[in-house]
Amino acid sequence: MKIALVDNMNNNFFAFARYLRDLGLDVYLYTIPQTSMEHFLPEADTFKDVKSLSYIKSFPCSMKKGWLFFPKKKIKQEFESYDFIISSGVSSAFLNKAGLVSDIIIPYGSDLYDIPFRKFQLSFSLYKMIRGYFESERSYHQRQAYYKTRLLSSDDGYELFFEALKKLNLKSNNFGCPMLYNREDINTKENIQLWSFLEQYDFVVFNHARQHWKSYNVGLKDFEKFGGIKANNKLIKAFANFIKVSKYKKPILILFEYGNDVDESKELIEILGIKDFVKWMPKMYRKNILYGLSKANLATNAFRENMLDIGGVCFEAISVGVPLINNCQEANSNPKHKFYNSPMIHALSEEEIFNIFIDYEKSPNKYEEVGKKSKEWFDEHLGIGLAKQYEELIHLMI
Numbered sequence: 051m052k053i054a055l056v057d058n059m060n061n062n063f064f065a066f067a068r069y070l071r072d073l074g075l076d077v078y079l080y081t082i083p084q085t086s087m088e089h090f091l092p093e094a095d096t097f098k099d100v101k102s103l104s105y106i107k108s109f110p111c112s113m114k115k116g117w118l119f120f121p122k123k124k125i126k127q128e129f130e131s132y133d134f135i136i137s138s139g140v141s142s143a144f145l146n147k148a149g150l151v152s153d154i155i156i157p158y159g160s161d162l163y164d165i166p167f168r169k170f171q172l173s174f175s176l177y178k179m180i181r182g183y184f185e186s187e188r189s190y191h192q193r194q195a196y197y198k199t200r201l202l203s204s205d206d207g208y209e210l211f212f213e214a215l216k217k218l219n220l221k222s223n224n225f226g227c228p229m230l231y232n233r234e235d236i237n238t239k240e241n242i243q244l245w246s247f248l249e250q251y252d253f254v255v256f257n258h259a260r261q262h263w264k265s266y267n268v269g270l271k272d273f274e275k276f277g278g279i280k281a282n283n284k285l286i287k288a289f290a291n292f293i294k295v296s297k298y299k300k301p302i303l304i305l306f307e308y309g310n311d312v313d314e315s316k317e318l319i320e321i322l323g324i325k326d327f328v329k330w331m332p333k334m335y336r337k338n339i340l341y342g343l344s345k346a347n348l349a350t351n352a353f354r355e356n357m358l359d360i361g362g363v364c365f366e367a368i369s370v371g372v373p374l375i376n377n378c379q380e381a382n383s384n385p386k387h388k389f390y391n392s393p394m395i396h397a398l399s400e401e402e403i404f405n406i407f408i409d410y411e412k413s414p415n416k417y418e419e420v421g422k423k424s425k426e427w428f429d430e431h432l433g434i435g436l437a438k439q440y441e442e443l444i445h446l447m448i
Contacts, residue, residue, distance in 0.1 A: 051075065051076060051133045051134065051444075051448060052076050052078070052131060052132050052133050053070065053075055053076060053077045053078070053132065053133065053134045053135075053136070054077075054078050054080060054129060054132045054134070054135045054136070055067050055070075055077060055078070055079045055080065055136050055137075056080045056109065056129075056135065056136070056138070056141040056142075056145065056152075057080065057109075057137060057138040057139040057140075057141040058079060058080075058081045058082065058090065058092070059090060059138055059139050059159075060158060060229065060362065061090050061091070061092065061094060061095050061229075061336070062138065062156075062158065062227050062229040063136075063138065063227075064079055064092045064095055064096075064106075064231070065095065065228055065229050065230050065231035066136075066227060066228050066229070066440075067079040067105065067106075068233075069231060069233075069433070069434055069436075069437030070437055070440070070441065071105065072233065072437070073434075073437060073438065073441050075441060075444070077105060078106075078107055078132075079092075079105060079106050079107065080107050080108065080109045080141070081106060081107070081108055081109065082108075082109050082113050082139070082141065083108050083109060083111070083112050083113075084112045084113075084114060092106060093335075094335040094336055095231065095335070095336050095337050096234060096337060097234070097236070097238050097240070097337060098234075109141060109144075110124045110125050110128050111124070111125070111144070113139075113140055113141070113144070116144065117144075117184050117188055120147060120148075122147065122149070125144060125145065125148035125150070126148045126149060126150065129145065129148075129150055130150075133448065134153050134444055134447070134448060135150065135151070135152045135154075136152065136153065136154040136155070136156065137154075137155050137156075137195070138155065138156050138157060138158055139157075139158060139161045140161055140165060140188065140192060142155050142161070142192060142195035143165075143188050143189075143191035143192040143195055144191075145195065146191045146192075146194050146195040147191045151195075151198050151200075152195055152198075152199050153199065153200050153201065153447060154199065154200065154201045154203060154447075155196060155199045155201075156203045156225075156227050157204050157211070159210075161192065162196075162204060162211055162214045162215075163210045163214040165188070165189055165192050166189055166192045166193045166196070166214070167189065167214075167217070168186055168188075168189040169186055169189070170183055170185075193218060196218060196220055197220070201225075201447070202220060202223070203222060203223055203224065203226070203227070204222040204223075204224065205222075205224050205226070206224060207224065207384065207386055207388070224386075224388060225436075225439065225440070226388050226431075226432065227436075228432065228433060228434075228436045228437045228440070229362075229365060229432075230336075230362070230369050230432070230433070231433075232369040232370065232428070232429075232433055233433075233434070234337075236337060236341045236344075237341070240338070241337075241338060241341035241342075242341075244338060244342070245341055245342045245345060247329070248302075248342065248345045248346075250300060251300045251301065251302040252298050252299055252300050252301065253298040253300070253301040253302070253347055253410075253411075254301075254302055254304065254345060254347050254348075255285075255289060255302070255303045255304065255347065255348050255349075255350060255407070256304045256342065256343055256346035256348070256349045256350065256367075257282065257285055257303065257304065257306075257349070257350045258304070258305075258306045258331075258339055258343070258363060258366075259280045259282065259309075259350070259351050259352055260308055260309030261280070261282050261305070261306075261307075261309035261310065261311045261312045261314070262280045262282070262309045262310050262311055263279055263280055263281050263282045263283045263284075263314070263315070264283070264310075264311045264314045265310040265311055279352075279354045280309070280351075280352040280354060281352060281353040281354045281355075282305075282311070282352075283318060284399065284400040284403060285350050285403055286315060286318055286319060286324075287318075287400050288400045288401075288407065289301075289303045289324070289327070289403075289407070290323075290324045290327075291400075291404050292404055292407040292408065293324065293327055295408075296407070296411060297411060298411065301327060302327060302329055303324075303328045303329070304328075304329050304331060304342065304346070305330055305331070306331050306332070306333060306334075307330055307331070307332055307333060308333045336362075336366065339366060340366060340370055343366060343367055343370050343372055344370040344371070346372050347372075347373075347410065347417070348372070348374075348375060348406070348407075348410060348417070349366075349372045349373065349374045349375070350374070350403070351363045351364050351374065351375070351376040351377075352376060352377060353376075353377050353397060353398055353399075354377065359376065359377060360376070360378065360381065360388075360389055364376060364389075364394070365428070365432060368392070368393070368424035368425065368427065368428045368432075369428045369432075369433065370425065371422060371425030372421050372424065373393075373395060373410075373417045373418075373420040373421045373424065374394050374395060375394075375395045375396075375397050375403060376394050376395070376396070376397070377396065377397065377398050378394040378395075378396045379396050381394060382394075382396055388431075391427075392424075392427050392431070393420050393423045393424045393427055395420065
C-alpha cells in the first residue's frame, strides 16, 4: 500500500509521514515548491539530512503559477501509482482539477474558511479580472475536493471552521493531525551549545508565542472580534511580581523576538525593571526550540479573553513533558474539545499566572508530575497514538 501526504503547511505532514513510516507504512511526503516560509520546511524540524530522505518529494508544480499553466497530465501521472491520498491546503484543488480524489483531507485553516468562498467580480482592471477568474476557478475545485473526499477531518468546535463547514453544507470528523514529531533525539551538539546558558538559572519560564498584546490584528473580518492577541503582557507582569517575592536566586523568563509587539514588550520590561531577568531569543526552528523547552520549569502560551488559544506552542510544550500554562477553560469543560482532559494548567488573569508561579515554588514535584502526564497524554492523543488510529482508519478505508 502506497500513501501520499500532499502539502506540508506548518510542517504538519512531515510529522505525520514520520509517524506512519515508524508504523511500517509506505508513505511519501509532497512539499510545495517555492514556499517562502522556511520554518515550515522539513529541515526546520529535523537534524537529519533532508536531501537523503527519499520519501520526501516535490509537488509537480508551484501553487502560485501552476494554475495558470495547469500541468494536468503531469500531476495525474505523479499520483496515479498511489493507493491512498491525504491532502491539505490548495493542493486539494490541484488534485481535483487533475481528476484525482483525496481519500482524506485535513484543512489547516484558510484553505477551509477563505479559499472556497472566493468569487469572481467585475473590475476596471484587466489584471484583477484575470486574477479573479483563476481564483474563483480554484475556489470551485477546492469546494469540489471537499465534496468528493471520503473523509474530511476538521475541528468544528473552532468557530471559523464551524461556520465554513455550515456554509458549505459539509460534515467533518475531528480526528486531528499528528502535527508534531517528538521521537527524534534532539540532544545534539548544536542544541546543547545554544541553550547551555540555562544551566545557571534555577527557575525557567518559557514563552515562545508571538509577542502580540498591544497592536490590533486587522485581518480577515472573521478575525476582527478575536483580535489575534496573545496577552503576553499579563505573563510579563506576573513574572515581575513573582521575582519580587520568590526565593529562587536566579529566575529567568525566556521570550522570542517574534511578533508585532516585540518592541512594546521590551519597553514594558524596562518599565517594570526586570531586564536582567529576561532573555530574548531570536526566531528559530522547532528542532532548536524543543530542546530549550525541555529544560524549562514551566511553559506558557496565551491568555486572551473570549477565545481559547491552542496551537503549535501548546503542542511543542507538552510533547517534551513540560507543564503548560494557558487559557484552556473550554478544553477543560467541553468533552468534544480535542484537548479535553489534557494536563494543561488553566490561567487567564495576571493574578492566576502569578499564583501558579507561587504554587510551583511550594510544590515543584506536583508540577513535575504534570509534565510527565503531559508527555504521556501527547503521545496517546496527538503523537504516535493518533498515528496508530490513522493507520487503522486507512486500512479500513482501503
